[in-house]
Amino acid sequence: MASEEMEQLVRREYKQGFVTDIESDTVPPGLDESTIAFISQKKEEPQWMLDWRLEAYHQWLKMTPPSWAHLEYPPIDYQAISYFSAPKKPEDRPQSLDEVDPKLLETYEKLGIPLHERAALAGVAVDAVFDSVSVTTTFKEKLHEAGVIFCSISEAIREYPELVRQYLGTVVPQADNYFAALNSAVFTDGSFVYVPEGVKCPMELSTYFRINAANTGQFERTLIICDKQAQVSYLEGCTAPMRDENQLHAAVVELVALEDAYIKYSTVQNWYPGDEEGKGGIYNFVTKRGDCRGDRSRISWTQVETGSAITWKYPSCMLRGKESIGEFYSVAVTNGRQQADTGTKMIHIGENTRSTIVAKGIAAGRSDQAYRGLVKIGPRAKGARNYTQCDSLLIGDQCGAHTFPYQEIGNSTATVEHEATTSKIADDQLFYCRARGIDEEDAVSMIVNGFCKDVFQELPMEFAVEAEALLNVTLEGSVG
Amino acid sequence: MLEVKDLHVTVEDKAILKGLNLTINAGEVHAIMGPNGAGKSTLSAVIAGKDGYEVTQGTILFEGQDVLEMEIEERARAGLLLGFQYPVEIPGVKNIYLLKAALNAQRAARGEGEIPAPEFMKLVREKSAEMKMDPSFLQRAVNEGFSGGEKKRNEILQMLVLQPKLAMLDEIDSGLDIDAMKVVADGVNSLRDANRAILLVTHYQRLLNHIEPDHVHVLVDGRIVKSGDKDLALELEARGYDWVLEGSAA
Numbered sequence: 001m002a003s004e005e006m007e008q009l010v011r012r013e014y015k016q017g018f019v020t021d022i023e024s025d026t027v028p029p030g031l032d033e034s035t036i037a038f039i040s041q042k043k044e045e046p047q048w049m050l051d052w053r054l055e056a057y058h059q060w061l062k063m064t065p066p067s068w069a070h071l072e073y074p075p076i077d078y079q080a081i082s083y084f085s086a087p088k089k090p091e092d093r094p095q096s097l098d099e100v101d102p103k104l105l106e107t108y109e110k111l112g113i114p115l116h117e118r119a120a121l122a123g124v125a126v127d128a129v130f131d132s133v134s135v136t137t138t139f140k141e142k143l144h145e146a147g148v149i150f151c152s153i154s155e156a157i158r159e160y161p162e163l164v165r166q167y168l169g170t171v172v173p174q175a176d177n178y179f180a181a182l183n184s185a186v187f188t189d190g191s192f193v194y195v196p197e198g199v200k201c202p203m204e205l206s207t208y209f210r211i212n213a214a215n216t217g218q219f220e221r222t223l224i225i226c227d228k229q230a231q232v233s234y235l236e237g238c239t240a241p242m243r244d245e246n247q248l249h250a251a252v253v254e255l256v257a258l259e260d261a262y263i264k265y266s267t268v269q270n271w272y273p274g275d276e277e278g279k280g281g282i283y284n285f286v287t288k289r290g291d292c293r294g295d296r297s298r299i300s301w302t303q304v305e306t307g308s309a310i311t312w313k314y315p316s317c318m319l320r321g322k323e324s325i326g327e328f329y330s331v332a333v334t335n336g337r338q339q340a341d342t343g344t345k346m347i348h349i350g351e352n353t354r355s356t357i358v359a360k361g362i363a364a365g366r367s368d369q370a371y372r373g374l375v376k377i378g379p380r381a382k383g384a385r386n387y388t389q390c391d392s393l394l395i396g397d398q399c400g401a402h403t404f405p406y407q408e409i410g411n412s413t414a415t416v417e418h419e420a421t422t423s424k425i426a427d428d429q430l431f432y433c434r435a436r437g438i439d440e441e442d443a444v445s446m447i448v449n450g451f452c453k454d455v456f457q458e459l460p461m462e463f464a465v466e467a468e469a470l471l472n473v474t475l476e477g478s479v480g
Numbered sequence: 481m482l483e484v485k486d487l488h489v490t491v492e493d494k495a496i497l498k499g500l501n502l503t504i505n506a507g508e509v510h511a512i513m514g515p516n517g518a519g520k521s522t523l524s525a526v527i528a529g530k531d532g533y534e535v536t537q538g539t540i541l542f543e544g545q546d547v548l549e550m551e552i553e554e555r556a557r558a559g560l561l562l563g564f565q566y567p568v569e570i571p572g573v574k575n576i577y578l579l580k581a582a583l584n585a586q587r588a589a590r591g592e593g594e595i596p597a598p599e600f601m602k603l604v605r606e607k608s609a610e611m612k613m614d615p616s617f618l619q620r621a622v623n624e625g626f627s628g629g630e631k632k633r634n635e636i637l638q639m640l641v642l643q644p645k646l647a648m649l650d651e652i653d654s655g656l657d658i659d660a661m662k663v664v665a666d667g668v669n670s671l672r673d674a675n676r677a678i679l680l681v682t683h684y685q686r687l688l689n690h691i692e693p694d695h696v697h698v699l700v701d702g703r704i705v706k707s708g709d710k711d712l713a714l715e716l717e718a719r720g721y722d723w724v725l726e727g728s729a730a
């Protein structure tokens with residue numbers, strides 16, 4: 001196929017770009033101590049929380065943004081961002097979906113996320129974050145019976161301060177990096193999960209994040225703790241409306257797995273990537289880290305990334321416990337002018353720790369993506385093992401994919417394997433499918449989905465279906 | 481059914497087909513034979529719509545429709561199906577998934593709804609059995625790790641499921657042992673009926689012992705230089721292509 005046609009094929013419009021005009025209670029743009037105090041007060045937080053935020057803020061002032069990533073973006077004016085935005089009457093927050101603003105439901109509808117249907121049919125508890133405040137939390141009772149706590153982080157700070165205080169910032173310290181420090185100072189919402197000892201969470205936990213109010217940076221903070229022998233599967237999905245200015249998103253996700261615990265964290269992310277020139281997309285600078293604190297604990301990250309103008313994200317695992325397991329399965333799709341710098345870090349600290357990395361990158365249009373993987377094996381990590389597989393698929397000839405594997409091996413008993421491939425979507429594969437009557441677009445998505453299979457099969461069932469649909473939308477062209 | 485007239489095709493400015501004429505009617509089996517490099521694969525590829533071939537002159541009509549104006553997938557949906565000499569591997573895409581997508585695309589083009597799952601399963605199981613393929617092949621990625629013979633059987637399986645009006649089979653016999661050849665030939669023969677036609681491309685006569693053609697054409701240097709019935713294939717086997725060339729030059 002001519003590369004011109006190919007380009008046509010991969011060019012598409014963002015289907016989920018629109019804005020819902022629910023009135024927001026927004027602070028004027030700018031960041032100083034008073035902004036932080038305002039947020040803390042709005043959230044009815046205790047003093048220790050405010051102190052913690054201010055400490056982070058002072059550290060952040062002394063830091064500089066990272067410049068080493070394989071990305072290009074204009075400097076961000078942190079004083080031009082508004083750090084708080086909430087739907088107008090927080091006390092009127094609905095207790096069930098019936099009470100939810102129909103406009104919001106309509107919004108989800110447009111996104112192809114029939115929330116009530118999903119919740120009812122799939123039995124998924126949903127903590128929907130709309131702008132910075134949770135507007136609805138469902139299936140709470142069922143979780144309550146099992147002893148699982150699933151609520152917004154703000155609620156957790158008020159209701160379970162001892163748990164939050166014990167774990168917050170223990171995986172991603174306040175000054176871990178520039179964006180984590182900023183998040184620690186100004187985070188406004190996010191989820192909190194605590195699964196008690198021996199409990200297998202009875203349902204998959206899911207949150208839809210959505211950025212909405214114009215000019216509002218979104219600073220989510222998620223903390224998930226799995227006590228001994230506990231298990232949880234958490235799903236995160238994101239979309240955002242179309243707009244002109246770049247939007248900053250700097251989330252922090254902390255996972256703690258104690259002895260024999262298993263946390264599976266899956267993300268399908270579809271933020272607005274900007275127009276064909278890359279204007280107006282989301283800047284996604286996220287710090288995600290899991291701490292396999294207990295022996296035989298296991299943390300698994302699975303992600304499908306199709307959005308954002310710029311993505312900078314390295315979900316990581318700290319493998320402290322003996323025989324603990326870290327996994328990273330990732331599909332990143334870039335198109336248009338998108339830039340992505342993603343990867344993972346597997347830090348082997350304990351004995352006989354194991355990690356698996358499967359990263360699939362698909363670049364189309366004029367996009368550029370880099371995979372950066374660090375496998376670090378500490379001196380005490382006897383018998384540690386890592387297997388890494390990175391595959392890149394290029395669609396057209398104006399895109400790029402780069403792989404940067406880093407290994408630091410401080411132990412001679414470790415086994416580290418790395419495999420990498422880069423291929424172009426083959427014309428003969430496309431011809432083969434089309435010569436069977438399958439149209440070009442379906443053929444591309446079939447081949448791309450096949451390429452991503454190893455990762456998709458790690459996703460929970462309904463999410464896998466959604467991920468495939470998302471991939472198709474992302475690569476959808478204007479043929480026909 | 482198929483009418484190729486004065487077809488001229490170039491690849492990278494090199495003339496490959498130089499005025500080829502061929503008419504195939506419903507119910508007929510045609511075999512195109514010829515030495516390596518004569519342009520046999522080019523002919524079937526051009527009819528199927530593969531990129532990289534430039535038609536500089538001539539026409540191809542399929543049931544009165546101008547094939548050259550149709551997209552690749554439109555040709556397939558119209559009932560023109562190419563069986564590949566070298567079927568490609570598509571990692572991660574299940575064989576059964578490709579079959580279903582192809583069948584449903586073709587049904588949609590005919591204004592029919594998607595095939596119900598139980599009916600589809602029954603169909604593919606039946607056809608797999610005919611091709612002596614273990615059902616596990618359906619769950620494997622398309623052609624991935626298949627042996628040469630398995631790939632060829634898989635091509636015919638697709639034909640049996642998709643039921644094309646005109647099946648073009650390019651060197652379907654290459655790389656097959658005698659048992660596999662029989663299975664493939666039986667599959668192809670089961671496609672024969674009054675409303676369907678088959679175009680076999682081969683440079684060995686032995687396939688034609690199993691699939692008896694109504695017409696045999698000899699393609700040399702981009703032109704059909706001789707046509708006849710199945711005896712022509714036997715004669716070619718005995719006397720070689722040079723004999724045809726001498727004959728046509730005289």
Ligand SMILES: Nc1ncnc2c1ncn2[C@@H]1O[C@H](COP(=O)(O)OP(=O)(O)O)[C@@H](O)[C@H]1O
Nearest residue numbers: 491492496515516517518519520521522523532
């Ligand atoms: N994609 C291509 N690029 C360059 N030359 C080609 C290509 N396809 C076919 N040819 C040339 O065209 C001629 C005919 O090839 P082909 O149709 O495959 O012959 P046959 O199938 O009869 O052996 C050969 O000389 C071959 O090298």
Ligand SMILES: [Mg+2]
Nearest residue numbers: 520521565651
């Ligand atoms: Mg050939």
